[in-house]
Amino acid sequence: MDFPEEYKYTEDHEWVLVEEDVATIGITDFAQDQLGDIVFVELPEVGDTLEVGASFGVVESVKAVSDVYAPISGEVVEVNEALPDDPETLNNSPYEEGWMIKVKVADLSVVNELMDVAAYQEFTEKD
Amino acid sequence: MNTTSRGLVLDEDLLFEKSQPGRIGYSIAELDVPQVFPEGHFTRGEIADFPELSEVDVVRHYTRLSTWNYGVDSGFYPLGSCTMKYNPKVNEVAARFPGFSDIHPQTPEALNQGALKLMYCLQRDLEEVSGFPAMTLQPAAGAQGEFAGMLMIHAWHEANGQKRNKVIIPDTAHGTNPASAALCGYEVITVASDGVLSKEAVAAVMDDDVAALMVTNPNTLGLFEADIREICELVHERGGLVYADGANLNALMGISRPGDLGIDVMHFNLHKTFSTPHGGGGPGSGPVGVAEKLRPYLPVPVVVKDGDDYKLDYNLPDSIGRLKSFYGHFAILVRAYSYILSMGGEGLRRATELAVLNANYIRARLEGSYDLPNKQRSLHEVVFSEDALENDCHTLDVAKRLIDYGYHPPTIYFPLVVHGSLMIEPTETESKQAVDEFCDALLAIAEEAKVTPELLKQAPVRSKVKRLDEATAARKPKLRWGQD
Numbered sequence: 001m002d003f004p005e006e007y008k009y010t011e012d013h014e015w016v017l018v019e020e021d022v023a024t025i026g027i028t029d030f031a032q033d034q035l036g037d038i039v040f041v042e043l044p045e046v047g048d049t050l051e052v053g054a055s056f057g058v059v060e061s062v063k064a065v066s067d068v069y070a071p072i073s074g075e076v077v078e079v080n081e082a083l084p085d086d087p088e089t090l091n092n093s094p095y096e097e098g099w100m101i102k103v104k105v106a107d108l109s110v111v112n113e114l115m116d117v118a119a120y121q122e123f124t125e126k127d
Numbered sequence: 128m129n130t131t132s133r134g135l136v137l138d139e140d141l142l143f144e145k146s147q148p149g150r151i152g153y154s155i156a157e158l159d160v161p162q163v164f165p166e167g168h169f170t171r172g173e174i175a176d177f178p179e180l181s182e183v184d185v186v187r188h189y190t191r192l193s194t195w196n197y198g199v200d201s202g203f204y205p206l207g208s209c210t211m212k213y214n215p216k217v218n219e220v221a222a223r224f225p226g227f228s229d230i231h232p233q234t235p236e237a238l239n240q241g242a243l244k245l246m247y248c249l250q251r252d253l254e255e256v257s258g259f260p261a262m263t264l265q266p267a268a269g270a271q272g273e274f275a276g277m278l279m280i281h282a283w284h285e286a287n288g289q290k291r292n293k294v295i296i297p298d299t300a301h302g303t304n305p306a307s308a309a310l311c312g313y314e315v316i317t318v319a320s321d322g323v324l325s326k327e328a329v330a331a332v333m334d335d336d337v338a339a340l341m342v343t344n345p346n347t348l349g350l351f352e353a354d355i356r357e358i359c360e361l362v363h364e365r366g367g368l369v370y371a372d373g374a375n376l377n378a379l380m381g382i383s384r385p386g387d388l389g390i391d392v393m394h395f396n397l398h399k400t401f402s403t404p405h406g407g408g409g410p411g412s413g414p415v416g417v418a419e420k421l422r423p424y425l426p427v428p429v430v431v432k433d434g435d436d437y438k439l440d441y442n443l444p445d446s447i448g449r450l451k452s453f454y455g456h457f458a459i460l461v462r463a464y465s466y467i468l469s470m471g472g473e474g475l476r477r478a479t480e481l482a483v484l485n486a487n488y489i490r491a492r493l494e495g496s497y498d499l500p501n502k503q504r505s506l507h508e509v510v511f512s513e514d515a516l517e518n519d520c521h522t523l524d525v526a527k528r529l530i531d532y533g534y535h536p537p538t539i540y541f542p543l544v545v546h547g548s549l550m551i552e553p554t555e556t557e558s559k560q561a562v563d564e565f566c567d568a569l570l571a572i573a574e575e576a577k578v579t580p581e582l583l584k585q586a587p588v589r590s591k592v593k594r595l596d597e598a599t600a601a602r603k604p605k606l607r608w609g610q611d
Contacts, residue, residue: 037598062597063540087602 001124002029004095008111009120010071015095018111023072026099027059027090030124035061038090043079043100050074050103052110057100059090068100072110078102136591139191143608146178152185195591197535199405203557203565207508207538207550208301208347210377210399212482217469218402218462227461232453236438243437246430246454249464250414256475257373257393258386259416263425265455269374272394272413273307273341278447279392279417279424280339280368281311286445289366291338297324298544299346301372308341320544322501323350326357333365343372344385347542347550349486349505351378359389368392373416376400377554378483378507381476391418401463412459426450481555482507485562489551492566496573500545507554513547516573518580522547525572527594530587532568 003009008016013031017024032038040060050056055067056076079101083089090098105111115123164170180188198204204211222228226241236243250262266272277294284291294308297320305315316337318328329340340362344352352358359369371385371393377400379385385393397412398405405411417425427446428439439454470478483506490499490509498515513522526536526549538550553562575582587593 037601039598039601060601062601064543088598 001033002095003117003121005117007095008071008114008116009123010069010114011123012069012071013124014068014071016071016111016114018105018108021105021108022077023074023103023105023111024099025071025101025103026094027068028120029094032091032094032098035059035066036063037061038087041083041087041090041100043083044076046076046079048076050076059087070103071114072103073106074103075106076101077104137191137194139188141608142178142180142185142188143176145184145188146176146180148179150179150181150184152180152182199556202533202535203553203561204535205537205551205553205565206535207349207510207552208374208541209405209538210374210396210507210552210554211405211535212377212399212402212554213556214402214404214462215466215469218465221465222458222461224461227458232457236436240437242457243430243439245464246457246460247432247437249460249467250430252464252467253395253414253416256380256384257376257395257416258384258388259393260386260419261422261425261429262414262416263429263450264412264414264460265426265449265451266394266413266415267451267456268398268409268411269372269394269396269413270303270307271450272396272415273303273370273372274310275413275415275426275447275450276370276392276394276417277307277311277313277339279415279421280370282424282445282447283368283421284338289338291336291367293334293337295329295332295337295340295362297328297342297346299324299348299350299542300341300343301347301374302541304341304343304370304372308339313338320346322348322503323352324354324358326354326361329358330361333362333367335366337362337365337367339368339370339391341370341372342390343375344390345375345378345506345508348501348510348545349375349378349508349550349552350501350503351383351506355388355390363389368421374399375507378479380479381472382479386416386418392416392421397459397463402466403459403462410456410459412456412463414455428454430454478555479507482553485553485555485557486551488559488562489553489566492563493569496570497549508550508552510542510545511549511551512545513549516547517577520576520580520583522549524580524583524586525549525569525576528572528575528583528586529568531582531589532572534565534568 013028015026015028038059038061042058044056050070050073052070052073054070056070057068059066059068080099199211199213230239230242246264250264254262266275292314293316294313295316295318296304297318299320308315316332318332342352344355346352362369368391371390373393373395376395380400393416395414397403398409423443423445424447425443427443427449428441431438431440486505486507486509490505497511500512522539526539529536539548541548541550
């Protein structure tokens, strides 16, 4: 299973990549593997405000429907418009083409509280 | 092996494909009056490619399709959480009595006394089973029962001048619970449970904004919420109410009464616990029982007894209103009442005991071969995980392989708190022999996973259609037939 070094991770299996004050958010390789074939994705709209810990989207697989939770607070500045039409991208490329949203981060210090790759790897082995 | 599909599996084309130009299934007399064409907006255009068939073509088509069906009348149906118990045929006899089947819902009350009496008596019996003093039979099924319950909870808070916007739901609740709460505008607060819900976990999120706790008891792991009484007290102390999902009443009926445990509202699923048709054969029925304080908010009309007469009472000024045309699914109520009368109080209790015994017997026979994440004694259903399966075999593969062994698969991948859930609910219907044959099949499949995992990966091979591509079906659904 693949977990990029420069990403940050949550206990709900989202990843975050911060570049300047914009965070790109998606779900991890572990999450897509556990969910199985993803068949439906619901994303927020540009301009929506996210609150840390609140659900911002939905991912549905052949097994289950899952909420996706905001790892950080901020305003949605871009969503991956192609994703709802090709939900399998989340299975095939969770960290690149499968990104879900970009958020202008309200408080960058929160990012440091998220897990790094080593901590997340350990977490997935326990989970 | 209990094979379903050796030998004669009928093939059948679509009606559209069987169509022959000019073939008809009727003959009507020649037109002997002047022909009149209605104005344009009263007619519709030609129906393209409408199938042209004879009566026997159509009868054979549907009869042949019916042989592909699988129901509780054809075999064991261990679909966890769904209580697919056998529906005794005496229920059908009762529902077909002309006094029930031929009445019109607009018939004056004076001429409908038998039907009203049946509804009244069913209410009293459900009250006795559940411990609630008041009841509505109206909701069309469980989800509408939940909706009714949440509306009554909202009405009660509103009458007390309270604005509460949150509902607490444990992670072991039925999936419809958060949906019902959200539909009524509540924010859902999910509480993690460790098999069963703890008082501490509820206390940690219980505040003055919480309208209710929604709990399924026994929960979706088949475990009894042992602290339910203390949890109800805690919620009540902070001004909240407790909703119980009664879908798993088949584990309590005749033994424990939710109304006595401090619960304020509960829906029944007559199509589960009380042996009325289920799934495609429904419709369902979701009566709701309430504590005394919620009686004023029941949907109208309610069936009441006035002297020797039975009446529909519309005079509930605080009612949440009408939920369903006429009085709910009346013919289903007849079937449920028939079941209660034919079982009797002792029989209902015995059904519960046997349902719990069957589930625990399955648990005992399989726990050496399938991973059992929650070791507590289960009630009417048992949930295994996929963690003991070898050679990268998964729950889905086990479910598909069971079809080759002649069984409808159990519920899979629910509840979500178990990794790769395999949720088995045998109900009291099955004999020890039937349960043993099913366990033998699951044990054989666990062995196949070790030795010949390809048998699981390729399954089902004996069914009418083989392994379906569920992902493509969901991603690119074809919802109607077309020439191309």
